[in-house]
Amino acid sequence: MNQLNEYQNMWVYIESEGGKAKSVGYELLNAARPLADRKGCELVAVVIGYQVESVAREAVGYGADRVLWIDAPEFASYTTDAFANALVALVEKYRPETLMIGATNNGRDLAPRVAARIKTGLTADCTEIGIDEDTGNMAWTRPTFGGNLMAVIMCPDHRPQMGTVRPGVFRKGAFDASRRGEIVRETCRVSPDEIRTKLIERVQEVADAVNLEEAEIIVAGGRGVGSADNFRLIHELADVLGAKVGCSRAVVDAGWVSHIHQVGQSGKTVTPRLYIAIGISGAIQHLAGIAGAEKVLAVNKDPEAPIFSVADVGIVGDLNEVVPALIHAFREHRKSSVT
């Protein structure tokens, strides 16, 4: 157990790849900003990579008061060993009270490694963050049991309090080029033999024009669509609205649609202005992925389908009739709004 009052400030780790930040780091700066203000502490961004000066500068525009920036060739691509060593060195030097990391695959690889080395508590994959009124501790809220149960977790006696936070749950703030913040260049030498894993090959799948996390409108189909062939209805509706296509897990399992379209607990978490769920019953795991949608429109033939409990608007009926009717109605409305 460590001296708690020696630990100050709120840190957000900004993950980057190829010199560009992943959105989740900036989402976290936006979510943490009011918390840091409430605590009256600094919000510090941590940027580790190679040729990432632009990321360090951007972090200020997205809300950081200070940026700790490590830049060296050994951080060109992510390795557990190099990044854990660097992050632990920074934590030991500056002693933050709180450390948040985006719950990407790399974030969830790095965070437990760091937490175990520092011997502190880590809360995984949070969907809400707040400050406990009574104690001033971070209150980390996370889904468990596949989204059936929410748990609020605290780390009262160890510092830093660490949590990973799910991408897409919070929105990025507006970039403010006039914000001022201090950028501190840190050095951390990691020798090649400390990095035990080697990246042999990186394979990018081209199919990723599917950026669901940043879509304004998503049209998603579920098992009710009936067949891979019938998914053309979903695409047609999406085309009318300039929307991206999503789907439920059942559809991926059935092999109708690639898993990169999957929304939900084991797929993407999305925050569109409008989520249109067609033939999706609304398993809790799916609902977990769309909690951040501004409006939900559900179409299902079963009036008891749980999807209707989260819908702002719903149509009970046969999607083979309703979807063509929607395509027609949306097309008309778009036309009249243009003219």
Place this chain on the structure above:
Amino acid sequence: MNICVCIKQVPDTAEIRIDPVTHTLIRAGVPSIVNPFDTYALEAAVRLKEKLGGKVIVISMGPPQAAEAIRSCLAVGADEGYLISGRKFGGSDTLATSYILSEAIRAVEKRENIRFDLIVAGKQAVDGDTAQVAPEIAEHLHLPQVTYALNIEEHDGELRIMRDCDNGYDIISVPLPAVVTVVRLPYEPRYPSIGPWLESKKRTIPVLSEADLETIDLTRCGLSGSPTKVKKSYTPVRDKHGTIFSKVPAEQAAEKVASMLSEAGII
């Protein structure tokens, strides 16, 4: 290659229902299964053993009934299994659990008189969904880790791992010994055949408790040794009371919906 597979017995989360009145989890009657991601870890381990020789040993921390989960692993290719169970272990968070398991791994090595070349587990358990225990074990044991494996192959005494990334995958090499977590594999876990299944039912699963882990620091175990505390838990109540059109002709409903969304400035 000697391989330790860390598994967890979990409730089948697909079968969990919420009591509509009390809004609490209904756990009664929910079947217990081996965490599905762990079944891939086990299959990968058994295939490596079949190719390279050695032993596959399953360990699991949990209550006495978790022995059943270990037996089901013995039926599909694991050679031995140990249950890590003790009163001082209850209420452990991920840091405490990983510490106990790392001590247990050392104790099993001593008992079996082997060194593990590989420690493998599912990427996360479907009840807790943390994905933290295996990387924390790796840290306690000072081993390299590769998480989110989609395939594991041995290559000149090292492992070649296909690792899931956000828009593709990496091929990563890691020297042994190492810790690896598995998302899924290009093949499905095998089913038990009747002989080994009947055999596994008769096996006694040795239990290691705090008394059997000689070097363990009990202040790092259990509820009191866990840095994180659950402040409260609740079931999310979802009822938006939206506008639902039923028994309305499709064209009419669609027109109303389009008007509403158009007025809200969304389309």
